[in-house]
Amino acid sequence: MTRMQAFITLAIVAAVTLALRAWPFLLFPGGKKTPPFLQYLGRVLPYAIMGMLVVYCLRGTSFSSAGGWIPALTASAFVVAAHKLRHNLLLSVLGGTAVYMLLIRLI
Amino acid sequence: MNKLKFNLRAAFPYTVPVLLGYIFLGIAFGVLLSHSGYSPAWALGMSCFIFTGSMQFVCVDLLCAPFSPVGAALMALMVNARHSFYALSMLDRYRGARFKPYLIFGLTDETYSVLCSTEPPEGADRDLFYFFVTALDQLYWITGSFIGAVAGNLLPFDAEGVDFVMTALFIVIFVNQWEDGGGRLPAVAGVGLTLLCLLIFGQDSFLIPSMLAILLALTALRRPLSNREGAEL
Numbered sequence: 001m002t003r004m005q006a007f008i009t010l011a012i013v014a015a016v017t018l019a020l021r022a023w024p025f026l027l028f029p030g031g032k033k034t035p036p037f038l039q040y041l042g043r044v045l046p047y048a049i050m051g052m053l054v055v056y057c058l059r060g061t062s063f064s065s066a067g068g069w070i071p072a073l074t075a076s077a078f079v080v081a082a083h084k085l086r087h088n089l090l091l092s093v094l095g096g097t098a099v100y101m102l103l104i105r106l107i
Numbered sequence: 108m109n110k111l112k113f114n115l116r117a118a119f120p121y122t123v124p125v126l127l128g129y130i131f132l133g134i135a136f137g138v139l140l141s142h143s144g145y146s147p148a149w150a151l152g153m154s155c156f157i158f159t160g161s162m163q164f165v166c167v168d169l170l171c172a173p174f175s176p177v178g179a180a181l182m183a184l185m186v187n188a189r190h191s192f193y194a195l196s197m198l199d200r201y202r203g204a205r206f207k208p209y210l211i212f213g214l215t216d217e218t219y220s221v222l223c224s225t226e227p228p229e230g231a232d233r234d235l236f237y238f239f240v241t242a243l244d245q246l247y248w249i250t251g252s253f254i255g256a257v258a259g260n261l262l263p264f265d266a267e268g269v270d271f272v273m274t275a276l277f278i279v280i281f282v283n284q285w286e287d288g289g290g291r292l293p294a295v296a297g298v299g300l301t302l303l304c305l306l307i308f309g310q311d312s313f314l315i316p317s318m319l320a321i322l323l324a325l326t327a328l329r330r331p332l333s334n335r336e337g338a339e340l
Contacts, residue, residue, distance in 0.1 A: 034198050
């Protein structure tokens with residue numbers, strides 16, 4: 001790929017990405033009232049999306065070998081438990097990541 | 108000036124998990140891109156002007172494949188379609204906000220996950236808070252990708268697995284949302300339908316069906332969920 005072709009490829013990706021983020025705002029600009037259905041979606045979507053993102057992050061989990069699921073699922077359980085107990089964002093996130101990084105080296 | 112500083116300080120703690128994730132993921136991206144023969148300027152430019160974490164990794168593949176504008180557009184469309192979801196659910200929060208074009212441009216997974224679940228802290232200016240969270244996140248990402256592109260190969264640290272930071276961040280936000288009790292049914296639907304689609308469609312193409320299924324389910328649940336407004340929503 002020439003540098004020009006690379007540049008065009010990236011420009012396309014940038015444009016598509018921005019368009020995906022912007023169209024709802026362009027369709028429903030500030031002056032107009034957001035339709036009730038979209039207000040409703042705005043309230044409930046974050047809950048559903050965060051569930052989707054968690055599954056998305058763990059999509060590579062495989063049960064065909066111990067190393068395919070024990071690190072990710074143990075670390076996830078750690079995050080949930082730590083957060084339930086202490087409600088300390090950094091402790092939960094960093095602790096969970098440490099558990100994960102340790103386990104993928106051990107298993 | 109004091110106001111800026113105050114709001115920057117208010118925003119910073121919310122971005123710390125993203126700081127860790129973005130620096131390391133950014134480094135990984137920078138290393139990958141420089142291995143493909145692109146100079147650090149390319150990494151810098153991409154992180155400044157595209158700013159789309161996971162899709163930038165896909166871009167490295169695109170840049171190494173034969174030139175295909177349509178393929179690139181389709182790939183970006185599929186990988187990033189979820190960002191339209193974020194935009195839809197931020198319509199009201201960003202209503203009338205200053206810096207709105209930049210906030211929209213910077214609506215990544217991580218920035219969205221921080222902002223969709225957070226009210227600006229006591230005394231903070233909403234617009235500046237949103238702006239600083241977005242801008243700090245992008246700054247981390249740019250810094251990481253630049254470090255990776257310039258010096259990634261020289262770093263002695265074995266960072267494999269550090270990307271779990273993002274998973275952990277999403278889990279924490281999920282737990283927080285679960286405990287606020289405002290949307291347990293949507294939360295269950297999000298996890299359940301995505302799992303189902305993962306099983307049916309496999310890990311390369313389950314995201315779009317998942318989003319459609321979630322949209323359909325939430326549409327169907329609108330009446331029961333809205334009826335319980337106040338108590339449940």
